[in-house]
Amino acid sequence: MLLNESVPQNAQGKEESTQSTLRHTANCVVMVPPKEFRFNEETAQDNEFQHHVSLSQDEITHRTMAEFAAMVQSLRKEGVQVVEFDYPYAEVATPDAVFPNNWFSTTPDGTLYTFPMACENRQHEVRPTALAASLMQSGREVYQQDSLTEYLDEQAYLESTGVMVFDHLNQTVYAALSQRCDRLVLEDYVKRIGYERVISFQTRLPSGAPVYHTNVMMAVGEQFCVICDEVIPEFERRFVLKSLAKDKQVISISIDQMNQFCGNILQLETVRGDKVIAMSQSAYNAFSPTQRNQLSTHGKLLPFDVSTIESIGGGSVRCMLGEVFLPSRKPVL
Template sequence: MLKNQAAWLQTEKTKQVANCVVMVPPKEFRFNPQTALDNEFQSTHSYSVDDVRQLVMDEYSNMVKGLRKQGIQVIELDYPLGNIETPDAVFPNNWFSTTRDGGLVIFPMACENRQHEVRTDALIATLENAGRHVEFQEDMTAYLSKHAYLESTGVMVIDHINRTIYAALSKRCDREVLEDYAHRIGEYRVISFQTALPSGKPIYHTNVMMAIGENFCVICDEVIPEFERRFVIKSLAQGRQVISISLDQMNKFCGNILQLATINGDRVIAMSQTAYDAFSEAQRTQLAGHGKLLPFDVETIETIGGGSVRCMLAEVFLQSRRGRL
């Protein structure tokens, strides 16, 4: 009985991590004034557009190479330039997500120029070419007519093992759309909560303050009101090591990390070099117990775009038809 329970638990845990990600080259990257209205992680700069784009393409390319070297399948979604620039296309995890039963979900994004990042047909074709088949689609962009938004795994940090979605409510995370999504993917429980930065504004994306792996979670709980904080922490602590980070560490993207599986089934944790350096030695030791730490230098993307490594990775949970990854 105990062996069967252990086998079941191991099977359940594999649901949490993907072994494949979609990444999008930052060909049109620049400071986005539309997103800067509620993203306090963005900063202006004095570099030329061409210099910025060269820097971010180097950061992106090095990250792709580094992930592949570790045995992560990276699917690059390239696209032709159009009349409307998509400066934040490098953060694809905000407009779609995938499920293990073959689902592709398309989400309503809050900023008008980000809505042009949605390239569903190109994504499906690229996934198919990589051996990942989409069985069905769920399009939630009808909510745009209601000015209601849900920016995928930017605003939702999902515990697939316990079927729970954690979400910091904001303009980019509407409660109605959130509950609808939870129902569509199979009756997931929703734990939503308020947050407040020193400015009084809410966190724009939950995934900058929280990350969930198979046996650990990282959270900046001090931005959650006390009456909600206790409930969130208690829920996260069920079967996981809770690693609490400070506001300063959150601002250095320590919450914006992602556990992945390699072709051999090993675990790695992708993060930025900024985040790696900001973690304490004790915290790095704790995290290393859950997978090899993979820091990538994406300082330009972080500073100007206001997002980090996890934002650049859209997990692919679709099953492979090629008998690998």
Template sequence: MVAPALRDMIPAPKEYVHSTNAVVMVPPVDFKFNAETSADNEFQKKLALTDEQVRQQALLEFNGMVELLRRHGVNVTVMNYEQGKDETPDAVFPNNWFSTSPTGDVYLFPMACENRRREVRTRHLVSSLVAQGFNVLNVQEIGDLKAPQSFLESTGVMIMDHINATIYAALSVRCDRELLQQFAHEAGFKDVVFFDTKMASGQAVYHSNVMMAVGEGFAVICDEIIEEFERRRVLSSLQKTKDVVSITEEQMNHFCGNILQLRNDKNEKLIVMSMSAYNAFTKEQKDVLRHHGQLIPIDVSTIETIGGGSVRCMLAENFLPR
């Protein structure tokens, strides 16, 4: 824990801003099809490419995304991440193992797949953030990181509405209800809206952030995969303060739910998404979203096809104070 004197150096935010202009990204140094995660991630697909070709294309997409975000005024910290003796094929999706807060807290979370636990490199994360002038006052583990019996994969499974202090979460193997409630209490969230999902395959969605996204004034959600009784409850909660864009399961499969609202250095709102998602949204849906920020489509087709995650999964929001 952090000494009170250090904590007092960081004033409490006057208003909890929902979107940030700073993100952390991790280069895809070991990127390839991850057989361990494919057990419950139906979004992963193999391509007729060698591992080396996959890595080269993934690195081109990653660098292009970093450049595009910076060009639009987003502060991108590229984490110092080197290859180790054991591969980490999904390290390009850092939002599954940590989250940050404006009070200087970094939370670490237990992940379900053993080869994903190797991604947790706290020293590299903290040094990369400090080098960019951010204050890390406290690092806190949620659950057992090394040999977990239950899992909570950070903002992959928790969709946070910071303004209304509410977390939305689709329960699954990767989202344990008790750990979810523990984190919500410790991080100061007032309400947790959890629900069960069932896709056309009969399986639960593996991560909440492929089926829904919440911005300051909007929400995108594939509500048709939520059981009817719970669906009404979730939509009722969202509709109190959000323009709700309902997407189909087919649109979800194109990662329309895997989008993120950010701000640039001029405090203008942006909504980042993959090119696949942008093309799958209808004109009417895009018109609604444009009321809440400039739409920024990014080509990450190799990463999202092989990795089963898209633009939002590649971005770990950085709310830390400077």
């Protein structure tokens, strides 16, 4: 049976804290400037969304930094807290650092998790100590850290919310299995956070390859989901859709729409509690008017022009946003 649904035991006594603080949307995100951004030859081995462009490196840097700055400014204007996590240059360049959601995640109990990345140059993005300091400086508590990077020794990988799409309200994780999403590491992480189910499945693109990251083919909001279900084998597809449709409005997208990053969107909330849905301008344009109307009932649509980043990097707006679910720091009296 290709599809795997497991019900792990709650680990480390986290059940009570998880259930008491359960929420789906974050009002704070981490973003990393694309100052070393370029076409990443390592990730291109299994990322069919990457493309070479006829721009000089100076032009690429100028355009991507401008796209990043505009997105940060717009999110803050809407009332979403943005933590800009800059980093010093090192011997190994990190061309995909602009996609931080792949190497860390956070939980409401104050835990910062880090993950094993499949590509060597992406492993150098993982900077938990510096990130924890930046988050705490921004008013968030980091009570503890946990890492799954020991799996690198086994060449087993799990690229965080790139490969895992969460339904936090139902304590369920959806994951397309691939080189970047190892089933055993996936189940270990879901056990650590005390969630109830992991639904893993196979995918197949027209080329025959699997989807490299689940978050390019699907997104889950509080009451909706967007999914390119045609890339899932029929038997598994029925199971996944049945699970999603229990309490979500299912918005199905085509492979062409997926290629325009319609699946790479993220529902967030503002500090006032209003819902917004971040997406690229490419995705916004590729959604049909009916689909845009459906999505707009779940939050204000926020399209961002990140065309240079998504064309060269093979990831879009959701990949640029690392959600922060950490508790806010209490002011010192």
